[in-house]
Amino acid sequence: MQALDAIDRNIIRMLRLDARISSTKLAEAVGLSPSACLRRIHLMEKGGVIRGYTALVGLGDETSAIAVIINITLERQTEDHLNRFEEAVRRHPEIRECYLMTGGSDYFLRVEVETPGDFERIHKEILAKLPGVLRIHSSFSIRNVLAVAPKRR
8 A cells, every 4th residue: 555645544534534424425525536536445445544444332321331441461462362362352342442552451441331230241251251361450430521522514
């Protein structure tokens, strides 16, 4: 993949705001024909710049959701251990976010639950069974002070 130019970056920006934007509207917004715009998107997908599309799913009444922040420490930090852990995490939609970290733990995860009992199930059935986990440290949020939501047009 060649270096991204201003049009590619604009396409990415628009897709981040709304990945379901029609190709016609996207092309118009970035100043290209629909076919040229789609060609650039396909090149960015093939080159790994665009790695996929996802849906942001809420639990319904977001005010009742409890965010649980989880720090995971692995037994070993080899490439194989990291890859196996990350592959396993991707199979569980209950895990909303996962970051490889520096510092005291290897990964930072976020899940949302309705009750502490829901988290107990996730802990037993998912987190404790992830490959290579040495330590799990979980913290329950009290309330969300600042949330950044995607802009709606």
